[in-house]
Amino acid sequence: MQWEPKNYKMEVSTLWSFPERGNWATHNSEYRGNWSPYIPRNVIFRYSKKNDIVLDQFMGSGTTLIETKLLERRGIGVEINPNAIKIAKKNLDFDKNREYEPRIYNGDARKLNFIPNNSIDLICTHPPYANIIRYSNGIRGDLSNYDIDEFIIQMGFVAKESFRVLKDDKYCAILIGDIRKSKHIIPLGFKTMEKYLETGFILKEIVIKEQHNCKSTNFWYKKSIQYNFLLIAHEYLFIFRKPKI
Template structure:
């Protein structure tokens, strides 16, 4: 690189501009290296250099994608789902707090939809569901109340694949989905906050992660009503939700949420137990569970509802 830069600065400059253009258009380091007949190291070093320098280029974060799909994927066939390796294909990663494993939306999308169908995620977070809709050629719609989540999702969706399936994202409140027509969605993949177990913002009006159990349940009932309205008849709405513990007892948040969806008109098609692998059952928490005689929660519920 130094040789090229020092001896042929104009060639290097033009190559660099090409690398940046490819990168900003969502090509991966591998793809850029192949297209420009350079090594991956050269491409990656060049991008890092420009990002660290104060040159006037705008360089988006490079996409270092190793694979586009999971290895040896098979659809889940039982009511217990467990993904030890959470899935790191495409732009998936576990950085967004409480995000779900991409194996969940992949299973739902492949089982319940076909190419070209419309999939809605009303609690988009970092965009896991929409990465899958784009990879699997479904029309994705994602909604989140937090503008920071929207930015993260947009960044993870900027890869240059299946351009026709670039999803639509809205920064809004899922309790009112007035931009979506009645009976227009083929599948809903919903992963709401589990009341205020993880807070996703400090003070965003309408953020359900700021609400304690009773208020949360009242508001999730409004979301359930909207999801029922927008879903097509005979199609499915999947909701991942976990329980919590207060003082000495379990709060069956999962079953309470399920009841709100039934009340909205849905019928229960499947109850799936999803094993939680980030449950810390060692050290401090192990000792506490023995000392105070309680079991550590290591599962969530994935309810699949049908609109009858």
């Protein structure tokens, strides 16, 4: 098994583009909406060191935790959906670096009461984009079932918990994109960013990540022209720092 990407180089600009999604170790694209492993790999390499504790409170299929295990960090994954946890555990079932097996919790990103204050070295996460993809049916507190306005309110609680558990002068990285409704853009990314800034985080970087799975087929090309809208082909990776109080 290939344990790392070939010819890997750390990103050094604010524009990230990964035409090849990445399939080393157990990474795969079977879980709808999961992010390219190049993103957590870059974040973990740049903003943490060996044995640091890295949290992903929207664990999904475990992409971030695969990288914490490979890169010898102490991963913590939180996921509200038990079905996603089963998928993540399967993806994490490989022999390399068994001593760095992540801890996984079935929990709510807004209520991390099992994680002490100021105990996390890095947060690296990819929340749902409101209810664009509904990951469950009937799971109370699953943010992928919230409409836009309520989603933004709830992300404020996520931001507060992130601020509480993160150590001073450490970083929180969150990937989120905008959405379209009635042919107009809803700036979900910037609305989420505002919640983190209101909580007390300082904005370190804004990375523009190109979306290569954008549906630029002939069908969508024609729709774009016919109904006068542009296809969304980017996401935002916000890097926040928790200042020393």
